[in-house]
Every structure is written in structure tokens, then in C-alpha cells.
Amino acid sequence: MRNIAIIAKREFKGYFATPLALVFIVIFLALTGAFAFYVGGFFSRGYADLTPFFSYHPWLFLLLVPAIGMRLWAEERKSGTIELLMTLPVSTLDAVLGKFLAAWAFCGLALALTFPMWITVNMLGDPDNGIIVASYIGSFVMAGAFLSISACISALTKNQVIAFIIAATVCFLFTMSGAQLVLNFFQGWAPEVLVDALRSMSFLTHFQAVTQGVIDVKDVVFFGSLIVLWLFLNVIAVEINKGR
Amino acid sequence: MAEMIALSRLTKRFGPLTAVDGIDMKVSRGEVLGFLGPNGAGKSTTMKMVTGFLAPTSGTALVDGMDVTVDPVKAKQRIGYLPEGAPCYGDMTPRSFLNFIADVRMLSGKERDKAIDETIQRVEIDGVLEQPIETLSKGFKRRVGLAQAILHNPPVLILDEPTDGLDPNQKHQVRTLIQEMAADKAVVISTHILEEVEAVCSRAVVIARGKILADGTPEDLLKRSPLHNAVHVRVAAAAASSVAGDLKALAVVGEVTQGESRAGYCEFSVTSKTGAPIAPEVAALLKDKGHPVSDLKTEKGALDAVFREITRGPAKKPAEAQNA
Numbered sequence: 071m072r073n074i075a076i077i078a079k080r081e082f083k084g085y086f087a088t089p090l091a092l093v094f095i096v097i098f099l100a101l102t103g104a105f106a107f108y109v110g111g112f113f114s115r116g117y118a119d120l121t122p123f124f125s126y127h128p129w130l131f132l133l134l135v136p137a138i139g140m141r142l143w144a145e146e147r148k149s150g151t152i153e154l155l156m157t158l159p160v161s162t163l164d165a166v167l168g169k170f171l172a173a174w175a176f177c178g179l180a181l182a183l184t185f186p187m188w189i190t191v192n193m194l195g196d197p198d199n200g201i202i203v204a205s206y207i208g209s210f211v212m213a214g215a216f217l218s219i220s221a222c223i224s225a226l227t228k229n230q231v232i233a234f235i236i237a238a239t240v241c242f243l244f245t246m247s248g249a250q251l252v253l254n255f256f257q258g259w260a261p262e263v264l265v266d267a268l269r270s271m272s273f274l275t276h277f278q279a280v281t282q283g284v285i286d287v288k289d290v291v292f293f294g295s296l297i298v299l300w301l302f303l304n305v306i307a308v309e310i311n312k313g314r
Numbered sequence: 315m316a317e318m319i320a321l322s323r324l325t326k327r328f329g330p331l332t333a334v335d336g337i338d339m340k341v342s343r344g345e346v347l348g349f350l351g352p353n354g355a356g357k358s359t360t361m362k363m364v365t366g367f368l369a370p371t372s373g374t375a376l377v378d379g380m381d382v383t384v385d386p387v388k389a390k391q392r393i394g395y396l397p398e399g400a401p402c403y404g405d406m407t408p409r410s411f412l413n414f415i416a417d418v419r420m421l422s423g424k425e426r427d428k429a430i431d432e433t434i435q436r437v438e439i440d441g442v443l444e445q446p447i448e449t450l451s452k453g454f455k456r457r458v459g460l461a462q463a464i465l466h467n468p469p470v471l472i473l474d475e476p477t478d479g480l481d482p483n484q485k486h487q488v489r490t491l492i493q494e495m496a497a498d499k500a501v502v503i504s505t506h507i508l509e510e511v512e513a514v515c516s517r518a519v520v521i522a523r524g525k526i527l528a529d530g531t532p533e534d535l536l537k538r539s540p541l542h543n544a545v546h547v548r549v550a551a552a553a554a555s556s557v558a559g560d561l562k563a564l565a566v567v568g569e570v571t572q573g574e575s576r577a578g579y580c581e582f583s584v585t586s587k588t589g590a591p592i593a594p595e596v597a598a599l600l601k602d603k604g605h606p607v608s609d610l611k612t613e614k615g616a617l618d619a620v621f622r623e624i625t626r627g628p629a630k631k632p633a634e635a636q637n638a
Contacts, residue, residue, distance in 0.1 A: 072420075073418065076414070076417045076418055077418075080403075080406075080414045083410070084403070084405055084406070087405040087406065087446075088405055149401055149404065150397065150398075150399055150401035151401045151402065151403055153362070153367055153397040153401060154395075154397060154401050154402070154462070156366075156367050157365040157366060157367050157390060157393070157395045157397070158390060158415070158418045158419075159387045159388075159390040159391040159418065159419070159420075160387070160418060161386070161387060312367065313362065313367065313368045
């Protein structure tokens with residue numbers, strides 16, 4: 071636990087040592103705002119809720135979370151600091167969790183900074199704040215799932231651009247796995263069980279369920295177990311690749 | 315003397331390539347072991363296995379009695395390691411970097427402050443503590459890496475090319491530092507700078523193609539030089555041929571090589587047949603025969619010649635090497 075906290079602290083501070091944190095947060099806030107107001111029609115639809123704000127989060131995360139995750143391991147391997155980190159008295163799991171938690175906390179910070187949206191909607195009308203809290207939690211957990219995928223893929227390459235592209239692609243497949251675009255590809259030859267399994271993997275479906283205001287155990291378990299799985303793969307990927 | 319590092323049949327293969335091939339080695343407290351070898355000999359790979367970064371294909375590495383693959387965290391607590399190229403987090407300052415290392419090394423309170431202050435003094439980085447490491451010169455970066463390795467006063471210190479890229483003054487500083495710390499530690503340094511071995515190491519291990527080819531004190535290695543205890547004499551050119559004949563007749567002498575004549579003098583290089591000192595015999599002979607000698611000096615032998623001899627091609631037997 072102690073080591074996880076030490077590594078997470080160093081990583082988290084690292085975001086603010088470079089312009090990365092500033093650029094990310096500004097872009098994230100600008101895009102969430104732009105989507106909610108212009109694309110989602112926040113004002114014109116005449117409802118006091120944050121649905122137009124949250125419904126674009128999966129698409130934003132698809133682009134921005136792999137950008138956070140791509141450097142986690144690829145950079146350590148490229149610069150050789152992984153040799154320093156892995157010869158300190160910390161386990162690989164400590165390092166994987168520390169890095170993941172720091173990046174996740176950073177995503178959480180960016181998400182928390184969208185609070186003016188919440189204030190605005192409360193000033194304009196009388197929204198269901200329970201749904202908004204549930205949506206924020208859902209959005210945060212979904213960001214964690216995207217991040218665990220990106221972190222694991224970052225451990226597979228020394229090249230951050232490759233890590234970004236592959237992570238974004240995998241995230242896209244998970245987001246869209248419930249859509250006909252992806253399912254059509256499997257229907258017809260794959261057994262029905264597999265198609266159903268794929269459909270149930272959809273981030274979109276699970277996230278939409280949460281933004282309806284119902285935090286179902288099923289959806290939380292889905293994102294939670296996905297994070298655990300990808301972090302487990304992350305540990306293996308680091309173990310295999312660290313010396314290369 | 316307590317054995318701090320014990321390697322037994324340590325082997326690492328990368329696919330078809332055997333980087334380290336069954337190395338057996340023990341290092342005790344108080345020893346400074348120079349790990350020598352050409353590039354690609356397996357020095358760094360061996361160090362990476364001892365420090366727990368790479369898992370051995372077979373064999374074991376014990377650090378202070380603990381197997382690095384069985385109990386990696388405990389073993390790593392006892393090691394200070396400077397990886398090749400001294401990688402550090404470039405966006406951190408030396409101070410925040412050392413604070414991070416102190417946290418991971420579980421130093422706390424006064425002990426922690428003292429360790430950090432002392433280390434900063436030791437490696438002389440007090441002037442650059444608040445600058446991002448990536449903006450520092452190579453010498454400072456190396457010293458920050460060194461600071462990180464010695465911060466927790468580890469009983470085992472493993473330094474991969476600690477003086478690479480430093481200027482002569484900095485090299486001297488780092489060597490002094492290593493010698494100061496050596497008394498109660500087991501130190502392993504890898505290098506291909508041979509003067510470094512003579513300067514700081516109490517023992518030298520030569521490795522090539524993953525195997526240990528020589529293991530002894532730097533003096534032992536020098537004895538393997540064909541020129542070990544050879545004598546250079548300078549005599550008047552007029553007497554050259556009779557001196558050559560007299561020297562060749564001497565029982566302790568191996569080969570006599572005549573150098574160029576210059577300014578009325580001629581130089582001879584006289585090797586020792588057995589490697590034992592021959593200067594007294596040579597001097598006595600020349601005096602007996604009445605040859606005026608203008609210069610006479612004994613050679614220790616060059617370590618780089620020995621190094622080349624040992625590491626090039628299949629290793630020759632010491633006896634052959636001496637007569638080569």
C-alpha cells in the first residue's frame with residue numbers, strides 16, 4: 071500500500087511538472103462544453119438535466135484517455151527509467167497500481183473541474199441531482215476502464231504514438247461492441263453466445279444505463295472487473311517486456 | 315568476510331543468443347570488484363540479473379543470502395544500483411527525485427534528512443538541486459544517478475559504468491567516492507576503462523561471450539602480460555651488438571628486442587622468461603661487462619594488452635600467452 075501511494079504521488083506530481091496537465095484539462099473542458107452546448111443542444115432542448123453533457127463522454131474519453139495512458143509505460147521503457155523503477159524495492163503490481171491510480175485521479179480531477187456545468191443547470195432549473203451524481207460516478211468509472219486498457223497497451227511498446235493508436239482502437243471496439251457495425255461482422259458465423267457476450271461488453275450500453283440514474287450492481291461490476299482484468303494483463307506485459 | 319553476492323551457474327539466454335553462460339562468482343564485503351569485458355560480453359546482463367531486473371534463464375543469484383527471484387523486494391532493499399546510462403526522471407529536480415527515492419527506500423524522519431544531505435554533499439550536486447534533471451550536464455546526471463544508488467547506504471553497490479562520459483576530474487572524484495565507501499560494502503563496477511581497475515578495484519573479473527575468463531587481483535592480471543617485469547635498457551649505440559649478445563646469454567631472459575638507434579643510443583626491450591623480476595640480473599650483467607647504461611626501467615605490463623589477449627578469440631593458456 072505504502073509503495074503504491076509513493077509511486078502514485080510521484081506520477082501525479084509529474085503531470086504538473088510539464089504543460090501536459092494544463093493542456094489536457096483545458097482541452098477536456100473546452101470539448102465537454104462544446105459538445106454539450108453546440109452538438110447536444112443543452113439550451114435548446116429545454117430540459118434541466120446534464121444528458122447532453124454526459125452522452126458525449128464515451129467519445130471524448132475515447133480520444134483523451136489513451137492520450138493520458140500512452141506514456142505510462144512506453145515512456146519509462148524508452149528513457150530507461152523502467153530499469154531504475156523495477157530495481158527499487160517495489161513489486162510490479164505496486165508500480166502498475168501506483169501509475170494507474172495517479173492517472174485515474176488525474177482524469178477524476180479533469181472531470182471534477184466540469185462542476186460549473188452542474189451549477190449552471192441547477193441555476194436554470196430543478197434537475198434530478200441523484201442522476202447527475204450517478205452519471206459522474208459512471209463517467210469516472212468508465213474513464214478508469216479506458217485507462218486500464220491504455221496503460222496495458224502502453225506496456226507493449228516503447229513508442230507512444232503506437233500505444234495511443236492501438237489503445238484508441240481497442241477502446242473504440244469496446245465502446246461500440248453493442249452497435250450493429252461491430253456485431254454485423256460477427257453475426258452469421260460466430261455462435262450466438264459470442265455475439266451476446268460482445269453485445270454485453272459495450273461501454274456505451276453500460277454507461278447509458280448508469281446515466282439513466284440507476285447504478286446497477288451489474289454495470290459497476292462490469293467496469294470494475296474490466297479494470298482488474300486489464301491491470302492484471304498490464305502486470306504481465308510489464309514483466310515480459312521490461313528488459314527489451 | 316561475509317559473502318554479499320553469490321552467483322551460481324547464472325545463465326541468461328535471449329532466444330538463440332546466450333548472453334551470460336553459467337557464471338559462478340562470489341563477492342565479499344570490503345571488495346571492489348571490477349567487471350571487465352568488451353561490449354556485449356554480458357556485463358550489464360549479469361548486473362541486471364543480480365539486481366532483479368531480469369529473471370535468469372537458469373542458475374541463482376543470492377544477495378546477502380537472499381535469492382533475488384524468490385524474494386525480490388527484500389533483496390532489492392540491500393542493493394544500490396546505478397543502471398547503465400544513469401537513467402533518471404528528467405522532469406523531476408534532483409531534490410524531488412532524491413525525496414522520492416528516500417520514500418521508496420523507507421527512510422524517514424531525521425535519518426532521512428541526514429541521508430539526503432550527506433548524499434548531496436558526497437556527490438556534490440548542491441548547486442543544481444532545483445533544476446530539472448533533463449537540463450543538467452552529463453556529469454551532473456551521472457552524479458544524480460549515483461546519489462540515488464548510495465542514498466540508503468546499501469551493503470551491496472552495483473554500478474554499471476559509473477564514470478562513463480565524465481571528465482578526468484569527475485572520474486577521479488567518483489573513484490575516490492567508491493574507495494571511501496568500499497570498506498563496509500561489496501562493490502561491483504563494470505567498466506572498460508582499464509586504468510579504473512588499477513585505480514579502485516581490489517579484484518578484477520574479465521568476462522567475454524558470457525563466460526568468466528579471468529578472476530584475480532589487478533596485479534595477477536598484469537602478471538599475465540608478456541611484458542610483465544620486462545626491462546628497458548638504453549646503451550651507447552656503438553656497444554649495441556655486444557650488449558645484445560650478453561643479454562641473450564642470460565638465463566633469466568626471454569626475448570631481447572632491439573629498438574631503433576637514436577642520437578647515439580640504442581634501446582633494448584628485455585622480457586623475463588618466467589615473469590619474475592630480472593632487473594637486478596640485467597643491471598649486474600651490464601655492470602660486469604662494463605657497458606655504460608644511460609637508462610634502465612622495469613615495466614609492469616599493460617593491462618590492455620592482457621585484456622586483449624584474454625578476450626580475443628578462444629582463450630589461450632596462460633603459459634602460451636606469456637611466451638606469445
